Amino acid sequence: MSPAREIRSSTSGSERAAAALAWCVPGGAHTYAKGQDQYPEDRAPIIARGLGSHVWDVDGHEYVEYGSGLRSVVLGHAHPLVNERVAAELAKGVxxxxxxxxxxxxxxxxxxxxxxxxxxxxxxxxxxxxxxxxxxxxxxxxxxxxxxxxxxxxxxxxxxxxxxxxxxxxxxxxxxxxxxxxxxxxxxxxxxxxxxxxxxxxxxxxxxxxxxxxxxxxxxxxxxxxxxxxxxxxxxxxxxxxxxxxxxxxxxxxxxxxxxxxxxxxxxxxxxxxxxxxxxxxxxxxxxxxxxxxxxxxxxxxxETHSLAAFRACVEVQRQEGTSARLLEIGGRLRRAVEEVVADAGLSDRVVLRGRDCNLVFATLDETGAPSQEYRTLFMRGLLRRGVIAPSFVVSSALDAADIEVTAQAVRETCIDYAAALDRGDPSPWMGGRSIRPVFSHRR
The missing domain is CATH 3.40.640.10 (Type I PLP-dependent aspartate aminotransferase-like (Major domain))
Incomplete structure (x- = not known):
């Protein structure tokens, strides 16, 4: 994937799948944090497959992915040792x-x-x-x-x-x-x-x-x-x-x-x-x-034996590769790269990274410095348009230097929109529709 390759083609396949999910599944997802209302209205991809730190949606768009599986995919998608151990258990009954x-x-x-x-x-x-x-x-x-x-x-x-x-x-x-x-x-x-x-x-x-x-x-x-x-x-x-x-x-x-x-x-x-x-x-x-x-x-x-085999494989990989230390190192590089481009844009007091480097999240603040779901929508949409899925900046050990480069460039370009919205005092032209909503929201 080239740095910050903008995704311009139609997302109609994702839109159709999301509508069908909403008809079959309350909220359109089996976890509220993955719901349609947690993403920009016109940028909520439905995933077809993943490998390592990348995923592809049903329309064939490729993304660098953060927060994989709500922080569960710590080694990257389809990790070979995990899959090998799971397959061996499946063959013996589960x-x-x-x-x-x-x-x-x-x-x-x-x-x-x-x-x-x-x-x-x-x-x-x-x-x-x-x-x-x-x-x-x-x-x-x-x-x-x-x-x-x-x-x-x-x-x-x-x-x-x-x-x-x-x-x-x-x-x-x-x-x-x-x-x-x-x-x-x-x-x-x-x-x-x-x-x-x-x-x-x-x-x-x-x-x-x-x-x-x-x-x-x-x-x-x-x-x-x-x-x-x-x-x-x-x-x-x-x-x-x-x-x-x-x-x-x-x-x-x-x-x-x-x-x-x-x-x-x-x-x-x-x-x-x-x-x-x-x-x-x-x-x-x-x-x-x-x-x-x-x-x-x-x-x-x-x-179930296959899931326990996946757990045991994860422990083995973590011991061999020092995964916790690697997550800290990757997250630290990501933090430095993102904070640098945010600072270059003059937005260090509006786009703020928080948390331990292995578990980074971002805060999006409005003109007054208050947390803003509207600016979160703008920010996530800008990243999605440029090939980055980022409900957070939580890393997996599969991320590499090229992924961080793509992410930093996507943030750099999105900050242009963010700054324009702040100048205007209105992020809505860059939101693609309604705002993202809090998970614990009792009404529409």
Whole structure:
């Protein structure tokens, strides 16, 4: 792909497929973050295939892709070793009446990779794993309330979390009463949340970090404070696990939570998630416990051999190639390249990169410096026109120097439109239709 090759031809194939999807599937996608309303109205490609860091839509347009599979495709599409191991398992059958030996091998590989945890149970999506952690915490503590970090955007599709969002339709109001929140990085805020529901909080749920690193001593203090109040600590590593570090961001930061949930980058896009934790807690989900038993995770497809083979292959590749370090290096090069062209355009205070280099996102700010969905639409549309799909700048290890060059040039050219919109005080001529909408939007 030549740098910033502008895609000018019709996207009618994608438009037709998107309309058909919307007719068959609520929202036109199986994940809200992939929905039609998360992309510019006239630039929402439907993907036909991917290889490495590139994807092709149904009209044959080629793109450099970021945020692949909502951050799950950490090694790039169709990674040869992953595909080889998956194919080998498919030939032997994928699901049986009893656990397969592949489940033992995967569990041992996981616990070796994540040595802070003592037991693990696999599932297919992050929501189920995190809700199982909440259920365990409630059983162990005999309490009902969950304290979630309000600065972290998503934990589960289940009622205990969705009741707190802008889309609570269909959820009994009592569910919201069982969840409280606290601000990230603010121990006094957490202390107040626990004090306001004294003796009721079963678990404190948070990510290790998102856009900014934790203040010194904060993570250890969270654990100590929660334990002092009789609550367990659940760390959601859906985004950070196997991306920040093979052992997880909590291990990288020296934190020792009670329960940790993983997903996304575990299996390079194949469906695997995990709940891991202390043995004394996790055993409550098995028949060996002397305590009241917890109906934990019971998934028909949790032990599918081909997905577990993908997970094991990912661990092998990460060990051989130092994937976490490579993601940091690639992301660092991308950050420098993008920030340079943004600065050249005089837009450093309007297009802002945030987050750890392996997990970069961008903020699009309007004339007043406020976050703007309209300018996000302009920015994403400009990149799409020039062959870059970028709901974020989250990298995979398949990206190379040529991809970064294409991206930087696409950003450079899009900044011309951005600057013109700022001068005009109106981005709508460059939006291609309606604005992108927030995921948690309760009405059109």
């Amino acid at each position: 699901n049986f009446a009893r656990p397969s030996i592949a489940e033992l091998a995967a569990a041992e590989d996981f616990l070796t990779a994540v040595p802070t945890m003592e037991m693990v149970k696999f599932a297919k999506n992050g929501s189920d794993a995190t809700t199982a952690a909440v259920r365990l915490a409630r059983a162990v503590t005999g309490r009902d309330v969950v304290a979630i970090c309000g600065d972290h955007p998503f934990f589960s599709t289940d009622d205990w979390f969705i009741a707190t969002t802008g889309m609570p339709a269909g959820i009994p109001r009592v569910s919201a009463e069982l969840t409280t929140s606290f601000p990230y990085g603010d121990l006094d805020g957490l202390r107040e949340a626990l004090r306001s529901r004294a003796g009721q909080v079963a678990a404190v749920v948070l990510e290790v970090e998102t856009m900014t690193p934790a203040p010194d001593g904060y993570l250890d203090a969270v654990v100590d404070l929660a334990h002092d109040e009789g609550a367990l600590v659940i760390v959601d590593e859906m985004i950070t696990g196997f991306r920040w570090d093979l052992a997880g961001a909590h291990a990288l930061r020296g934190m020792r939570p009670d329960l940790v949930t993983f997903g996304k980058a575990m299996a390079n896009g194949f469906s695997v998630s995990a709940l891991a934790g202390r043995r004394d807690i996790m055993e409550r989900g098995g028949p060996e416990t002397d305590e009241e038993r917890v109906f934990l995770l019971s998934t028909t497809h949790g032990g």
